[in-house]
Amino acid sequence: MSDEPNHEDTPEEAVELGALPLDSWHRARGARMVPFAGYEMPIQYEGIVAEHEWTRLSASLFDVSHMGQLTVHSPEDDPTLGARELEKLLPGLITSLKPGRMRYSMLLTEEGGVIDDLMVTNTGPHLGLVVNGACKWDDIAHLREHLADEVTLTHHDDFALLALQGPKAGEVLEALVPGTGALTFMTAGLFEYDGGHIWVSRAGYTGEDGFEISVHENSVEKLADALVADERVKPAGLGARDSLRLEAGLPLYGHDLTLDIDPVSADLTFALSKKRREGGGYMGHTRVMDALENGPATRRVGLKLEGRMPAREGAEVFAGDEKVGVVTSGGFSPTLGQPIAMAFVDAAHSEIGTELTCRVRNKSLSATVSPMPFVAHKYFRGN
Known part of the structure; x- marks a missing residue:
């Protein structure tokens, strides 16, 4: 689940933007801020490629506090009601989700289109949801409309969310918050930190091992300072998070997922x-x-392109002279050293190895349908 902008996206029109809890922290470290999802967000510090490569090598700290953190509470006399109600809206099994476990799912329309993709966690006392920042208000309205009145939906807008991602993330966080190193991919728990508690999930949207950390806005700066004080950690912006998730073959809501796309065609x-x-x-x-x-x-497929020119969102995809699809995410892969993209193409042209072309600036770029992820996931599933 991710809603980061491509670093070449056109900035949003002038609107009143919210400030992240770490807004001044980012600016003090030289972040370039851009409007996104109703906030001013750090898109890069020293450079997108440098931050991308550091995440692959060591560990990077991303601020994703624009995302929505929600909890679903069941009434005391019916403790599984919240899970049963969510199963009316999500295509995944929620009632069987054990405490400390997470599941990726989607909110769907009556027509099967994707309203948003999200993470569901059984925290024990309640169910936690993390939804995309650009969709959170619509998600909240949808949930409140369709959940039973006995179920309480809470938006925790006073909590920040940090993502520590990279192969050294586990040892870094374990040194600072003992016990977190025992978490495995898609598990979570409550941990003591600085006289209080933080909620830590072993997950992320970069394809690397890592964590998402929910922390109260009053404590987030101290935690961020402690993390980047470790020489293995550097701050990174949404530009690198976007290029990493593209290499990981992970869809971006509003681009690779929309109200017109169903989960099956989205693979x-x-x-x-x-x-x-x-x-x-x-x-x-x-x-x-x-x-x-x-x-x-149609199907969502991965494309590897020849040459150096990337095919961005909106580029048309052809089989010979026949238009068979459109690119929904694309860019240059720092890890592979070549352009890659995701596209929706007619099912008849979606097989691995199919030769296609992408039209970019009146040029036809050779492309091949390729397996995803483009770069292998490195999630920690236990020793």
């Missing part, structure tokens, strides 16, 4: 458990089941 069937595929019972399941049974008309 996210891993988020549809067997029980939910067979039983349905969630909003949008009719379209999802049809796509599962008959195949989607």
Whole structure:
């Protein structure tokens, strides 16, 4: 789940922007700030490629406090009601989610389109949701409209969210917050820090090992200072987070996922458990089941391009003279040293190895349908 801007995106129109809890912290460290998702966000510090490569080599600290942190509370006399209600809106199994476990899922429309992708965590006392920043107000409205009145939805807008990502993230955080090193990918827990508590999830959106840390806004600066005081950690902006998630083959909401795209065509069937595929019972399941049974008309695929020129979002994809798709995310891969992209193409042209072309500035760039992730995930699943 990610909603970072491409570093060449056109800035948003002038609107009243919110400030992150670490706004002055970012500026003091030389961050270049850009408008995004209603906030001024750090897009880079020393440079996107340098920050990208440091994340692959060591550990980077990203501020993703623009994202929405929500909790769903069940009534005391019906402790599973919240999970059952969420299963009416999400295509994943929530009732079987054990305490300390996380699951990727999506809010769907009645027509099966993706309203947002999100993370659900069973914290024990309640269910925690992390939703994309650009969608959070619509998500909250959707949830409040459809959840039972007995279920309480809380938006924790006084909490910041930091992402510590990279191969050295585990040892860095364990030294600062003992016990976090025992977490494995898609698990989470509550930990003591600085006389209080922080919520730590072993997850992220870079393809690297790492953590997302929920911390009260009054304590986030001290935590950020402590993390970057370690020479293995540098701050990084949303530009590097975007290039990392592209290499990891992870979809970006508003680009690779929209209201017009269903989970099957988006190649996210891993988020549809067997029980939910067979039983349905969630909003949008009719379209999802049809796509599962008959195949989607289009599919999200990875493309590797020849040369150095990237194909950005909106570039048309051709098989010979026939237009067969469009690029939804694209850029130059620092790790691979070549342009890569995600695109939705007609199912008939989605097989690995299919030769296609992308039209960019009146040029035809040779492209090949390639497996994703482009760069292997390095999630920590235990020794």
